[in-house]
Amino acid sequence: MGDARAVTEPYLQILREVPPAGPGVCRICHTGTDGPFELCATCRITTQGLHRHTEHVVPVSLCVRDGDGAQLHAIVTRRRDPPGSLRRVPFLAATLARFHQAHAACLTRLAGGPFTMVTTLPGTSLDRPVEVFAPMPRVVDLVGDLRRLHRPVLLPGSAAAAENLARRRPDERAFQVMGRVDGARVLLVDDLFVSGAHVQSAASALHLAGARSVVALVIARLVFPRANGNTARIWGRASAERFSFDRCCCSGAPTVDRATDFG
Ligand SMILES: [Zn+2]
Numbered sequence: 001m002g003d004a005r006a007v008t009e010p011y012l013q014i015l016r017e018v019p020p021a022g023p024g025v026c027r028i029c030h031t032g033t034d035g036p037f038e039l040c041a042t043c044r045i046t047t048q049g050l051h052r053h054t055e056h057v058v059p060v061s062l063c064v065r066d067g068d069g070a071q072l073h074a075i076v077t078r079r080r081d082p083p084g085s086l087r088r089v090p091f092l093a094a095t096l097a098r099f100h101q102a103h104a105a106c107l108t109r110l111a112g113g114p115f116t117m118v119t120t121l122p123g124t125s126l127d128r129p130v131e132v133f134a135p136m137p138r139v140v141d142l143v144g145d146l147r148r149l150h151r152p153v154l155l156p157g158s159a160a161a162a163e164n165l166a167r168r169r170p171d172e173r174a175f176q177v178m179g180r181v182d183g184a185r186v187l188l189v190d191d192l193f194v195s196g197a198h199v200q201s202a203a204s205a206l207h208l209a210g211a212r213s214v215v216a217l218v219i220a221r222l223v224f225p226r227a228n229g230n231t232a233r234i235w236g237r238a239s240a241e242r243f244s245f246d247r248c249c250c251s252g253a254p255t256v257d258r259a260t261d262f263g
């Protein structure tokens with residue numbers, strides 16, 4: 001991915017910055033909360049009843065389903081390449097590579113130490129549009145830093161549990177982990193975060209199999225600006241500002257590990 005900057009630079013306008021956690025911003029998934037809660041309405045549901053969820057979800061960009069700001073959602077959820085010269089898998093890989101290069105230190109800090117494994121979610125995705133297919137193993141394998149640690153240890157689990165995920169309810173039995181992953185620090189990479197039921201259930205399954213920490217890195221966090229005032233405010237601000245790979249939601253300040261040239 002030597003040309004991650006060149007691939008992504010013409011498309012900065014389709015990316016939307018993710019705010020750090022804080023008043024009105026969910027501490028897990030970074031969308032807007034309603035009222036006095038630290039967690040948004042969906043995270044309050046998707047963290048219940050699991051062995052152990054992850055507190056660390058790092059979206060590269062926000063997106064919406066319709067109107068201005070929907071381009072990223074369209075790229076992530078469509079099987080075909082969009083019109084024009086943009087190719088879907090290389091674009092997602094370049095986006096991931098550029099963000100990871102700039103924020104590897106942030107992600108490592110959240111994990112409590114260097115990652116020992118990178119993994120992706122298998123396609124159990126009943127709550128996603130039917131046209132979605134799962135490109136993430138291919139995407140991860142195009143990113144040198146991630147390919148090195150990539151191990152596809154997650155498999156679909158019980159069908160009944162997958163139906164719970166389809167209803168946006170978490171259920172760690174929806175995933176099986178191949179073997180033990182004792183002591184692993186796992187970077188769980190996915191393309192689209194909607195409710196978090198998949199990511200949180202997979203995180204819990206990984207913890208049950210022995211993982212020490214799980215950090216979820218997702219390319220797009222779908223938000224619903226009309227859900228509440230805080231989400232409307234977050235989306236309005238993200239849409240008004242130019243996206244920069246120099247910033248992330250892991251803290252309020254620009255990171256010290258500046259994006260360097262790719263090559
Ligand atoms: Zn949330």
Ligand SMILES: [Zn+2]
Binds near residue numbers: 106107247249250255
């Ligand atoms: Zn960062």
